[in-house]
Structure formats: structure tokens, C-alpha cells
Amino acid sequence: MAKAGRARGRNRKVLPGFNLTLGYTLLYLSLIVLVPLSALVLKTFGMSWAAFWDAVTSPRVLASYRLTFGASFLAAAINVVFGLLVAWVLVRYSFPGKKIVDALVDLPFALPTAVAGISLTALLAGNGWIGQYLEPLGIQLAFNPNGVVIALIFIGLPFVVRTVQPVLEDTERELEEAAMCLGATRWQTFSKVILPSILPALLTGFAMAFARAIGEYGSVIFIAGNMPMVSEITPLVIIGKLEQYDYAGATAVATVMLVMSFALLLVINALQAWQRKRAGGQ
Amino acid sequence: MNTIKTAVAVLALAASGFAAAQQSLLNVSYDVAREFYKDINAAFVPFYKKQTGKDVKIEQSHAGSSAQARAVADGLDADVVTMNTTTDIEFLAERGVVAKDWAKRFPDNAAPTTSTMLFLVREGNPKGIKDWDDLLRPDVKTIVVNPKTGGNGRYAYLAAWGYVKKKGGSDAQAQEFLSKMYKNVPVLARGGRDATSAFLQRNTGDVLITFESEVESVNREFGKGKVDVVYPSISIIAENPVAVVERTVAKKGTADLAKAYLDFLYTEEAQDIAAKHSIRPRNQKVLQKHAQTFKPIKLFTVQELFGSLSEAQKVHFNDGGQFDKIYTVR
Numbered sequence: 001m002a003k004a005g006r007a008r009g010r011n012r013k014v015l016p017g018f019n020l021t022l023g024y025t026l027l028y029l030s031l032i033v034l035v036p037l038s039a040l041v042l043k044t045f046g047m048s049w050a051a052f053w054d055a056v057t058s059p060r061v062l063a064s065y066r067l068t069f070g071a072s073f074l075a076a077a078i079n080v081v082f083g084l085l086v087a088w089v090l091v092r093y094s095f096p097g098k099k100i101v102d103a104l105v106d107l108p109f110a111l112p113t114a115v116a117g118i119s120l121t122a123l124l125a126g127n128g129w130i131g132q133y134l135e136p137l138g139i140q141l142a143f144n145p146n147g148v149v150i151a152l153i154f155i156g157l158p159f160v161v162r163t164v165q166p167v168l169e170d171t172e173r174e175l176e177e178a179a180m181c182l183g184a185t186r187w188q189t190f191s192k193v194i195l196p197s198i199l200p201a202l203l204t205g206f207a208m209a210f211a212r213a214i215g216e217y218g219s220v221i222f223i224a225g226n227m228p229m230v231s232e233i234t235p236l237v238i239i240g241k242l243e244q245y246d247y248a249g250a251t252a253v254a255t256v257m258l259v260m261s262f263a264l265l266l267v268i269n270a271l272q273a274w275q276r277k278r279a280g281g282q
Numbered sequence: 283m284n285t286i287k288t289a290v291a292v293l294a295l296a297a298s299g300f301a302a303a304q305q306s307l308l309n310v311s312y313d314v315a316r317e318f319y320k321d322i323n324a325a326f327v328p329f330y331k332k333q334t335g336k337d338v339k340i341e342q343s344h345a346g347s348s349a350q351a352r353a354v355a356d357g358l359d360a361d362v363v364t365m366n367t368t369t370d371i372e373f374l375a376e377r378g379v380v381a382k383d384w385a386k387r388f389p390d391n392a393a394p395t396t397s398t399m400l401f402l403v404r405e406g407n408p409k410g411i412k413d414w415d416d417l418l419r420p421d422v423k424t425i426v427v428n429p430k431t432g433g434n435g436r437y438a439y440l441a442a443w444g445y446v447k448k449k450g451g452s453d454a455q456a457q458e459f460l461s462k463m464y465k466n467v468p469v470l471a472r473g474g475r476d477a478t479s480a481f482l483q484r485n486t487g488d489v490l491i492t493f494e495s496e497v498e499s500v501n502r503e504f505g506k507g508k509v510d511v512v513y514p515s516i517s518i519i520a521e522n523p524v525a526v527v528e529r530t531v532a533k534k535g536t537a538d539l540a541k542a543y544l545d546f547l548y549t550e551e552a553q554d555i556a557a558k559h560s561i562r563p564r565n566q567k568v569l570q571k572h573a574q575t576f577k578p579i580k581l582f583t584v585q586e587l588f589g590s591l592s593e594a595q596k597v598h599f600n601d602g603g604q605f606d607k608i609y610t611v612r
Contacts, residue, residue: 058606060606060609125485126484126486127485128484142484143468143486221472225470226428226431227469227470228428228470228609229610236431239472240430242349242352243348243349244348244430244599244600244601245352246600246601
């Protein structure tokens with residue numbers, strides 16, 4: 001009985017026609033994502049393999065990959081910790097002005113990133129509100145790699161908060177209470193009960209913040225100082241190549257970034273799948 | 283009453299439509315020329331009306347010089363291009379978008395105006411900066427545009443290189459001079475405006491190397507007296523070349539208008555407007571009239587020392603060139 005009911009339930013779809021929807025999905029994805037990206041890859045086909053390799057492995061470009069991927073990873077990791085805290089506070093506590101705080105989280109989504117870059121620079125540069133107190137202490141946040149990380153933290157925050165928040169809302173508080181009643185410490189409750197249930201969401205948030213940061217341009221160029229080998233991000237290298245009308249070189253570097261980001265996203269997706277399976281198996 | 287007015291207006295419109303379908307012209311130009319061309323357009327429209335009896339509408343588009351050139355190459359329907367580096371127009375000539383001999387179509391290398399690179403220092407020149415040599419001092423921080431991303435930066439680099447060469451130095455000495463100079467650069471700005479705001483809004487650095495024409499906008503934006511202008515002993519002539527976009531004018535039938543517009547830039551009236559924007563006029567009479575703005579300075583051309591800007595681009599700024607060596611060889 002129960003089995004039959006489930007089978008019927010599975011067949012009843014809200015939108016009809018699997019073939020139609022699949023076809024539409026593939027067509028839409030091709031038009032919006034695959035065609036532009038294949039144009040990118042095709043442009044590099046004009047180059048010989050040696051020229052391609054030279055373009056994507058020159059010391060300046062390598063330094064920019066290190067900065068872009070390193071700073072993006074660091075920023076996403078920091079966002080995981082503090083994004084979780086923000087989401088926790090928003091879900092578990094109520095305080096005056098909570099709606100406003102909740103809306104503020106989305107601001108980095110909506111703001112033109114150049115505006116973010118300009119305001120962060122104004123704040124952190126040697127004569128800025130914050131910078132003027134930090135610089136005498138020898139802490140320089142603007143115009144060096146620190147600035148890049150800060151800008152990337154700013155633009156990545158909403159991704160973590162918005163993916164973790166709904167999951168936290170769904171976790172049952174009874175589970176925590178049960179754990180406490182059974183004598184678990186606060187840390188045990190967090191690490192054994194709460195964390196496993198939100199880990200996939202945290203990883204998703206991390207992946208999204210990370211991917212977003214890799215491609216970020218507007219906010220970073222204002223605060224980075226853009227020194228070759230030190231604080232030059234890969235998107236700026238690409239713009240630099242376009243300025244010398246080196247279309248092929250620019251697309252070559254872009255292709256490398258594309259492949260690397262895609263590989264990283266696949267790894268993170270695999271991690272998530274593994275995590276979900278493990279959680280499901282328990 | 284109103285209906286009569288409307289009818290008259292409609293008739294007038296129709297009549298003017300018959301007399302001359304209003305032509306429009308798109309001038310695609312570089313970032314910091316926005317205010318200059320706004321004034322030029324305001325002067326050109328009545329000038330053209332008086333000459334030909336036709337009403338025209340001029341539209342302008344501004345962004346980074348090379349980005350604009352790429353947009354035109356990729357299909358932006360500009361009637362004329364007015365840039366700040368010849369390489370940008372050479373690129374369009376290679377693509378067959380402008381005439382191959384564009385530089386000969388108008389006087390003075392098809393560059394009605396020029397500019398040069400000089401130093402802006404903070405009020406009263408506290409560090410006593412006088413010439414290029416001062417930029418090597420360890421206590422002087424220089425703000426300059428990244429030559430990889432801006433024409434402004436390319437000219438600054440070439441001006442410093444030319445300074446060493448003009449004083450009898452070798453290429454090796456010039457290379458060493460520039461390495462030392464760029465060691466004192468805390469921020470490589472992405473473009474001219476970016477550099478100005480790093481220097482003035484963020485208060486970074488002691489000296490800003492920029493176009494002479496940027497002085498005027500600094501005074502306008504930040505108030506007079508914030509900066510002093512320092513004329514180095516030697517600097518470079520930066521030509522601002524112009525060209526008709528043959529592809530567009532052939533399609534739109536605006537060839538005459540485009541030519542008239544660019545010819546207008548050579549008139550005394552337009553040259554005077556340029557001088558008011560601190561852009562050096564080619565017309566010697568107008569230049570003399572504004573001697574207060576354009577202090578005498580020993581200038582050299584790109585052709586004299588580097589062959590051409592394209593040559594300089596290959597040797598110095600392309601990947602693996604001299605500029606990269608400053609940052610990769612430590």
C-alpha cells in the first residue's frame with residue numbers, strides 16, 4: 001500500500017513533460033553559459049600550444065593566480081566562520097532592528113562592486129577613518145594583498161549567510177535539548193549535533209563565496225594597489241592583456257581560470273555529495 | 283490656438299526634415315577628454331549651422347582609450363575616434379576600420395592637440411621635488427599609472443626613459459633608472475583618474491606623474507592650490523590623434539560631417555578651447571596666448587627616441603618586455 005502510494009506520488013509532477021523540460025534546460029544553459037564560454041576557448045585556438053603555455057605561465061601571471069586563488073580561499077574561509085555566526089544570530093535571537101540587519105546582509109549582492117571598492121579604500125587608506133589609526137601601528141590594509149582579502153570578504157559574506165540560514169532554521173532544537181539532557185557539553189552539542197547537519201550548507205556557501213571571489217574585479221582593483229607580482233589579481237592581468245590588444249593571451253589566461261574554478265567547484269560538489277551520503281547513511 | 287501651434291511645429295519639423303534630415307555624429311573618445319569635447323561640441327554645432335545651414339547632433343562616448351578602440355573595432359558605430367595614444371588608432375587601421383593613411387588625412391600627424399607628462403606635488407612642494415632624479419630618492423613616493431593598463435602610464439614611463447637618454451645615458455642606464463623609480467611606487471593606478479584619486483583623495487604618495495591636461499581637472503575637482511605643478515627639465519610630447527571611422531561614415535553617409543568636425547578641431551576657436559582645458563594647442567599663436575598655462579619645457583617626440591609608439595609598446599610594455607623585467611627580476 002505504502003509503496004504504491006509513493007510510486008504514484010513520484011509520478012505526479014508539477015510541470016509536465018520531462019523531455020520538454022530537459023530540452024529547454026539544455027538549450028537555455030547552452031545559450032546563456034556554454035556558447036559564450038566556448039567562444040572564449042575557441043579564441044585561444046588561434047595560438048600555438050607553446051604560445052599558450054608562455055601566456056599562462058609567465059611569472060606575473062603565476063603570481064596573480066596565487067593571489068587570486070589564495071586570497072579568495074582565505075576570504076571564503078573567513079566568511080564561513082563569521083557568516084555562520086551572523087546566520088546563527090539572525091536565526092536564534094531576536095533583537096530590535098533585526099529585519100534591518102537581515103536586509104543589510106544582502107547589500108554586497110546589490111551594490112556595484114566598484115562602490116564597495118571605493119568605500120573600503122576610503123576607509124582603510126592611510127588617511128581613512130580606520131586606516132589613520134592602523135597605519136601608525138604598522139598595519140597597512142589598503143594597497144596591498146590585505147586589501148584584496150578584505151574586499152573579497154565583503155563581497156562573499158551573503159553567500160554563506162544565505163545558504164546556512166534556512167538550514168539552521170530547519171534544524172530541530174529538540175535534538176540539541178536531547179543532547180544536553182544526555183549530558184553533552186556545549187561544544188559536543190555543537191560539533192556532534194549542529195555542525196553535521198549544517199556542514200553541507202556551509203560547504204555550499206564556501207564554494208559560492210570562493211567562486212564569486214575568483215572572478216571579482218571591481219572592488220579589488222581600487223584597494224589592491226595593483227603591483228605586479230604582489231597585489232595584481234588575475235582579472236587585472238586579463239584587462240592588461242586586452243589593453244595591449246592581446247586578445248589571444250587574455251582569453252588564454254581566462255581559460256585557465258575557467259578550468260581551475262570549474263575543477264574546484266567539482267571538488268567541492270563531490271565533497272558535499274560525500275558528506276550528504278554519510279549523513280544519510282547514519 | 284494650441285492646435286495651430288502644434289500644426290506649425292509639425293510643419294516646421296517636416297520642412298526641416300526635408301531640408302536636411304538631422305544628422306548625428308558619435309565621437310568615441312578617451313576618459314579624461316569628456317569636458318573638453320563637451321565644450322567643443324557646444325561650439326561646433328552653431329559653427330556648422332552657420333557654414334552649411336544644417337543642424338547636427340553630436341554624441342560623445344568616453345572610457346579608457348584602448349577599451350574604446352576595442353569597442354569600435356568590435357562594431358561600435360563611431361563616426362570619429364579621438365584618442366590619446368596613436369597605437370589605439372593604428373589598431374583600428376589594422377582592422378580596416380579607419381583609413382590606413384589616417385595620420386596623413388589631417389595636419390600635424392592627425393593630432394590637433396598634444397599633452398605632456400609633468401609632476402603634481404602637494405601644496406608648497408614639501409619634498410622639494412624638481413626633476414626626474416628626485417623620484418629616485420628613498421623618501422619620495424611616486425604615484426603613477428600602470429603602463430600595462432593605461433596610456434597615461436605608458437607616457438610617464440617613456441618620458442622617464444627619454445629623460446635618461448636625452449641626458450646622454452645608455453639604454454642600460456635608463457633601465458636602471460626606471461627600476462629605481464618604480465621601486466618608489468606604492469600604488470600602480472589602473473588609469474589616469476584612478477591615479478589622481480589615489481593621490482588626492484587617499485593622500486597617498488608625494489608626487490603624481492600625469493598628463494598636463496589633468497592639472498585643470500584636479501583644480502576643478504579638488505579646488506585650486508591643493509597641488510603645485512612641477513615642470514621637469516625634459517618630458518615627452520603625447521599626441522592626441524583623431525580619425526574618421528570609414529566603416530561607419532560609409533554606412534551612415536556622414537563622411538562630410540565627420541571631416542568637418544575633425545577640421546574644426548584645428549580652428550583657432552577650438553584650439554583656444556583646448557588651451558583652456560590645459561591641452562596643448564598645435565596652433566602656435568594660440569599656444570603663445572596661453573604661455574602662462576604652458577610653461578616652456580624641453581620636449582621630445584616618441585618617434586625621436588622609440589621609432590613609434592607601436593615599437594615602444596613591443597619593446598617595453600608587451601608581456602616579457604622591459605617593464606615586466608622591473609617587476610620580475612629582483
